[in-house]
Amino acid sequence: xxxxxxxxxxxxxxxxxxxxxxxxxxxxxxxxxxxxxxxxxxxxxxxxxxxxxxxxxxxxxxxxxxxxxxxxxxxxxxxxxxxxxxxxxxxxxxxxxxxxxxxxxxxxxxxxxxxxxxxxxxxxxxxxxxxxxxxxxxxxxxxxxxxxxxxxxxxxxxxxxxxxxxxxxxxxxxxxxxxxxxxxxxxxxxxxxxxxxxxxxxxxxxxxxxxxxxxxxxxxxxxxxxxxxxxxxxxxxxxxxxxxxxxxxxxxxxxxxxxxxxxxxxxxxxxxxxxxxxxxxxxxxxxxxxxxxxxxxxxxxxxxxxxxxxxxxxxxxxxxxxxxxxxxxxxxxxxxxxxxxxxxxxxxxxxxxxxxxxxxxxxxxxxxxxxxxxxxxxxxxxxxxxxxxxxxxxxxxxxxxxxxxxxxxxxxxxxxxxxxxxxxxxxxxxxxxxxxxxxxxxxxxxxxxxxxxxxxxxxxxxxxxxxxxxxxxxxxxxxxxxxxxxxxxxxxxxxxxxxxxxxxxxxxxxxxxxxxxxxxxxxxxx
Amino acid sequence: xxxxxxxxxxxxxxxxxxxxxxxxxxxxxxxxxxxxxxxxxxxxxxxxxxxxxxxxxxxxxxxxxxxxxxxxxxxxxxxxxxxxxxxxxxxxxxxxxxxxxxxxxxxxxxxxxxxxxxxxxxxxxxxxxxxxx
Numbered sequence: 001x002x003x004x005x006x007x008x009x010x011x012x013x014x015x016x017x018x019x020x021x022x023x024x025x026x027x028x029x030x031x032x033x034x035x036x037x038x039x040x041x042x043x044x045x046x047x048x049x050x051x052x053x054x055x056x057x058x059x060x061x062x063x064x065x066x067x068x069x070x071x072x073x074x075x076x077x078x079x080x081x082x083x084x085x086x087x088x089x090x091x092x093x094x095x096x097x098x099x100x101x102x103x104x105x106x107x108x109x110x111x112x113x114x115x116x117x118x119x120x121x122x123x124x125x126x127x128x129x130x131x132x133x134x135x136x137x138x139x140x141x142x143x144x145x146x147x148x149x150x151x152x153x154x155x156x157x158x159x160x161x162x163x164x165x166x167x168x169x170x171x172x173x174x175x176x177x178x179x180x181x182x183x184x185x186x187x188x189x190x191x192x193x194x195x196x197x198x199x200x201x202x203x204x205x206x207x208x209x210x211x212x213x214x215x216x217x218x219x220x221x222x223x224x225x226x227x228x229x230x231x232x233x234x235x236x237x238x239x240x241x242x243x244x245x246x247x248x249x250x251x252x253x254x255x256x257x258x259x260x261x262x263x264x265x266x267x268x269x270x271x272x273x274x275x276x277x278x279x280x281x282x283x284x285x286x287x288x289x290x291x292x293x294x295x296x297x298x299x300x301x302x303x304x305x306x307x308x309x310x311x312x313x314x315x316x317x318x319x320x321x322x323x324x325x326x327x328x329x330x331x332x333x334x335x336x337x338x339x340x341x342x343x344x345x346x347x348x349x350x351x352x353x354x355x356x357x358x359x360x361x362x363x364x365x366x367x368x369x370x371x372x373x374x375x376x377x378x379x380x381x382x383x384x385x386x387x388x389x390x391x392x393x394x395x396x397x398x399x400x401x402x403x404x405x406x407x408x409x410x411x412x413x414x415x416x417x418x419x420x421x422x423x424x425x426x427x428x429x430x431x432x433x434x435x436x437x438x439x440x441x442x443x444x445x446x447x448x449x450x451x452x453x454x455x456x457x458x459x460x461x462x463x464x465x466x467x468x469x470x471x472x473x474x475x476x477x478x479x480x481x482x483x484x485x486x487x488x489x490x491x492x493x494x495x496x497x498x499x500x501x502x503x504x505x506x507x508x509x510x511x512x513x514x515x516x517x518x519x520x521x522x523x524x525x526x
Numbered sequence: 527x528x529x530x531x532x533x534x535x536x537x538x539x540x541x542x543x544x545x546x547x548x549x550x551x552x553x554x555x556x557x558x559x560x561x562x563x564x565x566x567x568x569x570x571x572x573x574x575x576x577x578x579x580x581x582x583x584x585x586x587x588x589x590x591x592x593x594x595x596x597x598x599x600x601x602x603x604x605x606x607x608x609x610x611x612x613x614x615x616x617x618x619x620x621x622x623x624x625x626x627x628x629x630x631x632x633x634x635x636x637x638x639x640x641x642x643x644x645x646x647x648x649x650x651x652x653x654x655x656x657x658x659x
Contacts, residue, residue, distance in 0.1 A: 104574045105565070123659065272657045340604050344576040362604045397657070418658060419601075420562065420611035427565035461604055462565060467577055468604050470659065504659035 043131040046518035051076030054524055057316050057330040058082070059304055062090025064495040064509035065336035066290035067136070068517050069297060072334075075521065080328050081294065082302040082318055084465045087284070088291045090338075091122035091466060092506055094282030095369060095456045103462035107430055111456045117404075119369025119411050120283040121458040122469075123506050125149060128275040130507035132514065133286070137279065140289035147276040147402045150268065151386020152176070153232065154400075156260050157444050158391040165250060165258035169388075169444040174231040174250065175260045177217065181225030182252040184216020188223040225249065263389050271505070278402060286506075307333065307492065308348040314491045332520055333492045336513070338362065339485075340467035342494075349489040359481025360498060362468025364422035364461035368414040368437050372451040375410045381445075388444055393421045395440045414441060414455070418469070426459030433457045470497060470504030486515075493520055555623030558616045562608065563624075571628040578604075582628035591635050594621060595643035609647075614640040 045067070054077050058069045061083035073079040087093075095101070096118035099111040113119075125147045126133050137144050152173040159167035188209055190196060200208065212218060217228035227249040237244025255261060267273060279285040291298055301321030308315045314333040319325050335342065340362040347354070377383040377400050384405060387397040399413040414437030417425055425433060434455040441448035460469040473482060485494050493516040500508030560569060567573050571582035581587045587594060598617050601607040608617065618637045625632035 104577050105568050269657060271659070358603065361601060361606075364604070364606050416658070419606035420608045423565050423606055423608075424562050424611070427561060427563075459565065462577075464577075 044135055045071050045132075045514050046521070048072070048075035048517065048521045050525065051078075051521075052524075053078055054332070055080070055330040056332045056334060056520070057314060057328045058334045058336065059307075059316065060084075060090060060336035060338075060496075061088040061287065061291070061298060062336055062496065062509055063092055063133075063287065063290075063506045064497070064513045065090075065334070066287055066294070067132075067510045067513035068334040068336060068495055069294055070290055071514070071517055072520075073294065073297060079294075079297050080330065081298045082304060082316065082328065083298060083300050084303040086300050086321070088298060088300070089284045089287030091460070091469075092283050092287050093122045094118050094120055094284040095458075096282065099456070101456075101458065101463070103426070103459055104464060106459075106462060109430055109456065112454045113369070113371045113411060113456065114409060114453075117371055117409060117411050118282045119367070119413065119456055120278070121367050121369065121456070122460070123283055124278060124413075126277040126279075126506070127271055127273065128277070129270070130502075130505065132510035133507050134277070136286060136289070136510070137277075140286070140293065142285050142289050143280040144277045145280050145403060147278040148385025148400075149272055149276040149387075150274060151383060151400075154383050154386040155381075155388045155444050156263055157388055158259050158262075159443070160391045161257050161259040163254045163257035165254045165260065167443075168258075170250075170258075170260060171232050172263065174247065175255060176264055177228050177231035178225075178249045178252070179255055179261045179264055181216040181218070181228065181249065182255075184212040184218055185223060185225040188212045188216070188218060192223065259391065262391075280403070304337065304345055306346040307335070309333075309490045309492060311490075331491065332524075334495055334513070334516060334520070335492055336495045336509070338466060338468065338496060339471065339494075339498050341465055347492075349492060353484060353489040356481035356484040359473075359477040361472045361474075362461065363418055363470050363472050363504070364420075364426070364459070365469025366415065366417050366422040366425050366433075366457070366459045368433055368455055368457040369411045370414045370434070370437060370441075370455050371411050371453045372409060373453055374408065374451060375404075375406070376445065376447070376451055377412075378406060378410075390440065392440065393417060393419075394425055394436070396421075398441055398444070409453075412441075414438075422459060422461065422469075426462055430455070430457060472503065488516075488519065488523075493517075553615050553619045555619035555621070556627075558612065558620040559623050562612065563620065566605070571624065571630075581624050582630060584630075588625055588630050588632035591621070591633070591639045592643055592646075594625075595635065595640045596647055599640075599644055599647050609644065614638075614644060 048071060051072060056072050056077045056079050058065050058079060058081040061081055065081060066088065069079045069081045095111045097111060097113050097115055100109065102108045136142070154172055155169040156172055156175060157169050191205060191209060209223070213220070213223065216225055217230065218225055227246055229244070229246055231249065232247055233244050234247045235245035302318040304316055304318050306317040314330050316328045316333065317325065318328065337345070339357050339360050343357045383400055385400050385402040387399045389397055394417050395415045397413070397416050399416070401410045401412065404410055415425070425436065428436060434452070434457070437455070438449040438452055460466055486499055495509070495513045495516045497503050497505060497508035497512065499512040502508035502511065566578040567581050568578070571580065573580040595617065597605070598621065599607060599609045615637045617640045618635045621635040624630065625635065
């Protein structure tokens with residue numbers, strides 16, 4: 001239905017015709033011809049074969065490194081993957097009982113959540129169009145579940161505006177209904193008064209009025225917004241003699257001055273749209289599925305100290321967990337270490353390449369998981385997943401788990417901040433971070449703190465081997481440094497989310513790996 | 527905005543006290559530094575080698591004010607922009623503290639100098655989206 005509405009009839013018929021005679025392959029080609037750009041992003045890995053025993057050393061076991069190692073080894077390359085930590089996954093990480101983390105300059109932290117509870121402190125949601133990730137989830141047997149990224153019945157909490165709604169938790173559905181209702185009413189009034197007669201033919205006018213009536217829940221006769229059950233009733237209708245009770249809309253001026261309308265858009269950002277997924281059991285499930293396939297090719301606890309190369313070979317010097325030093329010699333290197341870390345590693349590349357590595361910045365990012373004694377958001381507030389948006393950038397979003405529905409306990413994401421806010425909160429002690437998260441959550445749920453059992457916090461800019469949440473390119477950097485880093489320097493190929501236009505998402509790492517290993521393979525077979 | 531600052535200052539105050547044993551005031555350079563900068567550069571100003579540059583004994587930090595203020599306003603490498611978070615007076619106070627601590631001995635930084643760097647950089651506060659990744 002929606003698809004049909006989106007395409008003009010002639011184009012739609014053309015596509016239906018293609019699908020009928022040629023199957024999806026032809027349909028896709030047809031869509032590309034029509035300018036839909038379907039082929040612009042690969043949906044499956046490059047098909048490589050005939051690695052012929054060439055050796056490749058892969059650095060880093062985030063999804064970019066794992067993807068590279070997996071595809072290259074399948075194609076017959078002899079792969080060694082060096083990983084600094086005692087675990088695989090990089091930022092694709094899950095903190096659960098026993099997880100240990102010590103930030104640079106920070107206190108040691110051990111996660112004390114109950115068995116079976118966890119937080120994904122790094123990536124936590126997979127959009128439906130991240131086809132590379134979903135490809136591996138499917139082929140490696142990682143079970144996925146829905147991630148609720150939008151909850152009509154959740155609260156919003158803005159306190160920077162003014163008026164009676166500022167600093168008062170309100171339901172998103174009420175704000176959405178009222179804002180669109182009033183805005184539609186005003187527009188309808190203008191149209192009915194003839195204000196837009198010049199723009200529209202009579203037929204257009206009628207149709208637009210019909211749209212506004214639906215969009216804004218306007219009264220049939222006089223186009224007024226008087227509220228709607230859909231904004232959330234004060235009493236749910238029920239059986240017998242209970243017809244329910246409608247709630248009253250907020251005054252428009254109160255909504256405007258509270259700034260709550262800022263959360264509304266016709267649709268979410270492309271990256272944030274439904275459908276969204278998460279792996280069952282935690283974000284590290286995909287890295288561990290890769291690791292299962294790669295087996296002894298992965299060397300954990302191997303910290304890269306130096307990367308050098310000659311016209312024929314690459315040499316990677318490492319120190320392992322026992323302090324033993326060694327060198328891996330290979331024909332090629334795929335380096336999937338974040339640039340924030342790589343720029344401090346002794347690396348034999350051209351001065352231009354080296355300079356380009358400093359052309360990117362990394363986002364400071366902070367998150368905290370709070371294990372709650374009971375799922376009070378579900379039991380007391382009928383909130384199942386989704387987020388509470390704050391206009392305080394030190395919190396941004398407080399998010400409810402999309403797993404363990406109706407179960408005994410749950411882990412809430414207590415804050416998710418970036419930039420200066422993340423720098424500030426990360427200066428606090430672990431206890432202070434928890435206290436800060438509780439003080440903010442309590443603005444929406446007065447009893448919030450009573451439910452907190454334990455917490456696990458992270459400041460990615462202070463995490464060894466990451467030093468940042470994700471790469472951030474400026475327009476200038478995209479033009480100058482970025483193209484340089486996308487090409488190999490000698491026998492060294494870089495890969496990672498930082499070499500994509502999908503920065504900060506695992507998909508960027510996966511697709512960057514696909515691109516780079518395809519280049520490498522082409523060169524081997526040139 | 528104001529409410530948030532006050533809250534954050536209240537939280538950071540104990541940190542400042544522990545670190546230096548002296549009381550922190552609203553625009554106290556040490557307090558602003560401890561609250562916003564010390565997570566990476568450390569309260570000692572020594573940073574962490576390979577990750578966060580030292581400010582103690584760093585030539586750039588004690589050099590001309592313009593580029594230093596610009597770095598705080600625009601960010602660089604792993605360092606975020608502080609333009610939307612800190613006022614000119616707060617940045618001036620923090621920089622004055624940094625330039626006169628841990629053996630550093632450079633001129634204080636005035637609010638006007640920071641304001642000048644801010645208008646020169648032409649940096650509007652970036653919009654803070656509701657959703658990231």
